[in-house]
Amino acid sequence: MTYDLVIVGGGIWGSAAAQAAVRAGVRSVLLLEANIGLAQESSAKSGGILTDLLWHPEDQDFVERSRTLFAEAREHSGDVSVAQRVGLLSLAEGEHVASLERRTADLKARGIPFELLDRQEITRRYPRLDRLRQDTVALWTPNDWHLNPTAYAQQATAEAREAGLTLRTQSRVDGIRLTSGKVFVQAGGETYEGERLLIAAGTWTRKLVRLAGLDLALLPYRVQLSSLELAESHRLPMVWHLSTDVYMVPDGEKDVLAGDGTRLSEFDPDDYQTSGDDQFEEEIAERLLMVSSLGERAGLRSSWAGLVGATPDRRPLLGRLAERLYVACGDNGIGVMRGPALGELAAKVALELAEAPHLNPGRFRPEPFAIRPGFTLE
Numbered sequence: 001m002t003y004d005l006v007i008v009g010g011g012i013w014g015s016a017a018a019q020a021a022v023r024a025g026v027r028s029v030l031l032l033e034a035n036i037g038l039a040q041e042s043s044a045k046s047g048g049i050l051t052d053l054l055w056h057p058e059d060q061d062f063v064e065r066s067r068t069l070f071a072e073a074r075e076h077s078g079d080v081s082v083a084q085r086v087g088l089l090s091l092a093e094g095e096h097v098a099s100l101e102r103r104t105a106d107l108k109a110r111g112i113p114f115e116l117l118d119r120q121e122i123t124r125r126y127p128r129l130d131r132l133r134q135d136t137v138a139l140w141t142p143n144d145w146h147l148n149p150t151a152y153a154q155q156a157t158a159e160a161r162e163a164g165l166t167l168r169t170q171s172r173v174d175g176i177r178l179t180s181g182k183v184f185v186q187a188g189g190e191t192y193e194g195e196r197l198l199i200a201a202g203t204w205t206r207k208l209v210r211l212a213g214l215d216l217a218l219l220p221y222r223v224q225l226s227s228l229e230l231a232e233s234h235r236l237p238m239v240w241h242l243s244t245d246v247y248m249v250p251d252g253e254k255d256v257l258a259g260d261g262t263r264l265s266e267f268d269p270d271d272y273q274t275s276g277d278d279q280f281e282e283e284i285a286e287r288l289l290m291v292s293s294l295g296e297r298a299g300l301r302s303s304w305a306g307l308v309g310a311t312p313d314r315r316p317l318l319g320r321l322a323e324r325l326y327v328a329c330g331d332n333g334i335g336v337m338r339g340p341a342l343g344e345l346a347a348k349v350a351l352e353l354a355e356a357p358h359l360n361p362g363r364f365r366p367e368p369f370a371i372r373p374g375f376t377l378e
């Protein structure tokens with residue numbers, strides 16, 4: 001049979017794309033995923049932060065659309081972990097205070113609730129943040145969410161399967177052939193035929209387009225996260241400390257996920273260290289100590305690393321790369337919070353139901369470039 005749309009990659013972007021294609025009424029959609037289950041790579045390794053504090057206005061729109069899709073998935077699945085309103089406390093001192101304050105005009109204009117807090121008020125609300133410098137200022141954004149991308153991907157594809165999506169897991173694509181009439185995709189010893197192909201395989205997307213003799217300006221870089229057991233209950237919201245770029249996400253009453261450890265150089269998605277570095281493990285509790293004495297007795301449960309995809313302008317690569325071939329990648333480290341919206345847009349562009357020429361994946365030559373972090377206020 002010939003599928004109307006073949007999608008490669010069952011992370012949060014590919015799962016959202018599959019759901020959107022089926023919702024758009026496409027008759028036959030095939031989703032191919034290399035792993036045994038959905039969203040087990042970067043999507044599963046993420047901190048799960050969703051925030052309106054993004055530097056690019058269009059990303060703020062993607063977050064807004066994603067909120068709607070996450071909320072629907074939470075409602076349909078009955079799984080509250082899909083999206084929880086936890087709030088984010090962004091802490092800054094010295095030169096970083098101005099960047100926080102600059103964001104307030106934008107939040108106000110968009111009607112997003114926020115508060116600016118001085119150190120006294122921060123510690124009144126969160127006594128466990130007992131190591132803050134005198135000049136610390138916080139931006140409190142109560143509407144920011146914590147997400148469970150795997151639960152979202154499962155719900156999105158479950159709905160799509162009921163409406164006719166074909167899902168093949170354990171199907172690693174290792175061959176792509178484009179002809180003027182069809183596209184042929186090889187995976188797990190099978191050859192699948194499609195009218196169009198959408199590759200949404202995260203940091204593997206470049207390797208996959210190379211199977212078709214093409215290339216992309218996408219550089220995978222490595223991001224680390226740890227699970228810390230704190231000696232006592234903490235009652236903290238999500239916390240982002242701008243000066244050290246450490247962020248913490250509550251994970252139960254006594255645990256937090258804590259991350260930084262971004263390595264801004266290129267890594268191979270098939271060959272990189274998936275556990276945290278020794279140095280990262282040694283330093284993460286110390287960095288926590290810059291904001292809270294909870295770091296003194298923090299125990300490391302585990303640490304891991306995943307890859308995210310950098311692009312030269314830190315914007316997604318989304319759209320048509322060649323006849324019948326579309327891609328969606330370039331998450332720049334903030335791809336879970338925008339994943340449902342970007343997956344949906346990618347499916348619509350591949351089906352010619354929407355246009356996003358400014359995200360055209362061929363807008364850069366596939367040449368080396370300096371990797372810059374995407375999760376930043378600047």
Ligand SMILES: Cc1cc2nc3c(=O)[nH]c(=O)nc-3n(C[C@H](O)[C@H](O)[C@H](O)COP(=O)(O)OP(=O)(O)OC[C@H]3O[C@@H](n4cnc5c(N)ncnc54)[C@H](O)[C@@H]3O)c2cc1C
Binds near residue numbers: 032045331
């Ligand atoms: C430590 C860490 C913390 C992060 N924290 C956050 C955060 O707090 N908030 C946020 O918004 N983002 C965060 N991110 C970024 C976020 O995880 C990614 O942007 C997002 O997961 C990208 O989703 P994706 O679907 O594009 O990629 P992935 O989830 O990697 O999915 C790609 C899929 O393609 C499949 N695939 C690859 N090759 C093939 C093949 N040949 N054949 C078939 N299938 C294939 C893979 O198995 C995988 O399932 C974080 C990332 C890391 C690593």
